[in-house]
Amino acid sequence: MLVFQKYGGTSVGSLARVRRCAERCLKVVEGGDQLVVVVSAMSGETNRLIALANELVDPASAEGSTGGPWIAANKRGGDHDREMDQLVATGENVSASLLAMAVNHLGGRAVSLVGHQLGMKTDDAFTRARITDVETSRIREELARGKIVVCAGFQGTSPAGDITTLGRGGSDTSAVALAAALSADVCEILTDVDGVFTTDPRLVSHASKIDRLCFEEMLELASVGAKVLQLRSVEVAARFGVPVHVRSSEHMGAGTMIVPEESSMESVVVSAVALDRNEAKITIERVADVPGSVAAIFEALAAVGVVVDMIVQNASTEGHTDVSFTVPGQELQRSVELLTARGSSVLADADICKVSLVGLGMRSHAGVAAKMFRLLAGEGINIEMVSTSTIKISVVVGERYGELALRTLHDGFGLGDP
């Protein structure tokens, strides 16, 4: 069997942890399997490098940088982004070589691959490159030599041979894309949680681990705020049908298998409930109800890189309509400024959150939305916006009702431990 394992920054966050990862790697190959490992940078290292770059070009940023150093650094354009990628990729190089060293020291045989050695070809959109192709010959050679191959995650090379990075969380995507290219039997995402849960266990203590999910459900879950897997990695897994196993790097127990849809899956109406607090609502009043006026609003936002999530347009009265939509919380201010500058009458509300139900069974079971609304109404929670897909229902509610809504829906749909 060809196994892929992806270790996140916490799993390789100290030398003691690197040693433990090495022991786990050896267990896999002792069982007769071939192993490719994809590693993130040691936790904190990527932020350290980004802070270094930010301080270099803007010494004032050394103190009081709040949350957005990545964005701040990225705003400086192409040449700067290219250097950021050359810089930041060193974080993964360090952890890859340390893990390979640790395996070798324990008597195994490992080799680390970084940069052009990986064969991960991307476009040249520095700091957010897209994978274009994977050239697998070097990895195959090393596997054929009996080696454990330790790949630096998060990075690739551009057509010109420059180092690129795949954007935050890119190591998951690296792992799944490499696993797809090598037709791996499974891609294990080793993390600090036991798997994917029916909801966030920090918010609902009796949330329970989900044994199996299909790609489509995981895609929806990742898109509505479940942070276990990066959305893009799930897209790649779904496209190439790579079975993904999300499991704990601590005890290596069975976690959550994410697989192609199975016939039994539709019997579960709702698989999970998710809460996303990082949303803000914008309402534009009295938009002229003529073709193109709404499109112009979203074109203007897209032009400056604001990703709009839910969109609701009310019925038109007297040739005008109200349009509401949500954006990531940190984009609220500049969105409002942009729209106001365009002459719109704008209402902004940062105190909202999004609660979502996801389940394959929704496709064939009627009345899920009705039951959801009734459960929320029973707790006196007002619904401000609704958006649906075939296997998902999301509602926007006041931020202070978020956790109550989550618990109510989780228990109302019979999720979690009995």
Place this chain on the structure above:
Amino acid sequence: MLVFQKYGGTSVGSLARVRRCAERCLKVVEGGDQLVVVVSAMSGETNRLIALANELVDPASAEGSTGGPWIAANKRGGDHDREMDQLVATGENVSASLLAMAVNHLGGRAVSLVGHQLGMKTDDAFTRARITDVETSRIREELARGKIVVCAGFQGTSPAGDITTLGRGGSDTSAVALAAALSADVCEILTDVDGVFTTDPRLVSHASKIDRLCFEEMLELASVGAKVLQLRSVEVAARFGVPVHVRSSEHMGAGTMIVPEESSMESVVVSAVALDRNEAKITIERVADVPGSVAAIFEALAAVGVVVDMIVQNASTEGHTDVSFTVPGQELQRSVELLTARGSSVLADADICKVSLVGLGMRSHAGVAAKMFRLLAGEGINIEMVSTSTIKISVVVGERYGELALRTLHDGFGLGDP
């Protein structure tokens, strides 16, 4: 003009210093020259990475590691050495991308090149690779685009595409080899001293800066303990005739030009005096005076990697002879153990040092050795060993006489400020 500049670890040791390097780079191109920069890792970074690796494979090494982490790490063989190089090379990658970023931020245009982008081809002797070829197309392209090219020093790639490093001080060698391949007009080695001095200014305060030296003199000086330039980089410069300018990165004044021999140079009998304290003397008594017996001693030492420096064999008496030689101080103990185990009668003396005169004029001026011995005798300093080349005389004296010998010779030969 095509200018190369090499910045050492201290010159890029902080973000403020990186910024200052960037300003200096911009001055060069503002003058109309093309510029390639070669950087070392930020000071301390290489040692930090090596310590990380050593602690990983030997947690006890975390405390009380004394001086030899590099050697300790290197002893673990091929796979380990390969990973060490992948790991340690990241130090130069970081400083290269930071310097390129700083140049861009100041309004210049720079690009950093690392790993395979450099075109620095080496063999696969990890941690001490030899340069086999330099593929200059990428650097030429970037120069043609008007960029300042910032190269990560110290590293290359093996035929298999693995990262290699050139051994300690390898950034000087990188700079000179790249400068040679690109037929640079000058390779500036920017450092924390003003140039090459008539002797170590910390020991002789009135030592003076040498304006011009020929490659041969610099080679001898580097081999007898002058630490300004790495011996290997001088060899490469000499082989390809690359003019090297050793100058201060602080004030960028005229330093020491190291150039092909010029006709006027022979008029200077002695250019510099050097002291090397890192030597120890071994004498083997009563070696059988038959062919091969002395060779066997040095073969045994070479087999374990001990580099022998001076060798003196006394006249034979009654079919036996005494052989004395010097080894690096840190190799004394294991050399003595090895030789004793082979059955030799060994005398060891760690309390010695080597004092050397270097000067192109020695080739044509008689009596330099005689004057040297007379000057030392005048101070009551006993000479224990002598070794000569066409442009160098080295003597071994008791360690406590080292500085006195240095000052005596420096002034006796009229070096230094008047």
